[in-house]
Amino acid sequence: MVTCYIGIGSNLGDRRSYIDKAIDELRSSRSIKVNRSSSIYETDPVSRISQGKFLNGVLEIETMLAPRALLVELNNIEERLGRQRTVKDGPRTIDLDILYYGQEKVEEDGLVIPHPEITRREFVLKGLRELGK
Numbered sequence: 001m002v003t004c005y006i007g008i009g010s011n012l013g014d015r016r017s018y019i020d021k022a023i024d025e026l027r028s029s030r031s032i033k034v035n036r037s038s039s040i041y042e043t044d045p046v047s048r049i050s051q052g053k054f055l056n057g058v059l060e061i062e063t064m065l066a067p068r069a070l071l072v073e074l075n076n077i078e079e080r081l082g083r084q085r086t087v088k089d090g091p092r093t094i095d096l097d098i099l100y101y102g103q104e105k106v107e108e109d110g111l112v113i114p115h116p117e118i119t120r121r122e123f124v125l126k127g128l129r130e131l132g133k
Helices: 015-028 067-080 122-130
Strands: 002-010 032-037 041-043 054-063 095-101 106-108 111-113
Touching: 002 015, 002 122, 015 032, 015 054, 015 067, 041 122, 054 122, 067 095, 067 111, 095 111
Parallel strands: none
Antiparallel strands: 002 054, 002 095, 032 054, 041 054, 106 111
16 A cells, blocks of 8 residues: 545535545545545635635545556546536636655656645645645
């Protein structure tokens, strides 16, 4: 099992409910164990697209999935919770991002770990500090 950190966020509809449902989906996965979650922070969007504020946090999980397989699992959860990727950086019901995958560095098409935006997202830094990362 590998310890990973996942960014979680929502800025559409009942934001807290989407976050709770995503965490429930992660907990129900046979391949993922949710260890801890940070506080949830309300944040302004960083996109230039006009949209509502986010609720964001960080999860510490353990998984036996390889990085690409974990990304597929996270994308499947997003899809089940109604995420539509019609506009890049647009509003979303749920957003799940791999921040860290153990100590691994990954640079593949569509997957970069550690996540390249970590240092530009204060809520991520606060959440990681809260979880002792």
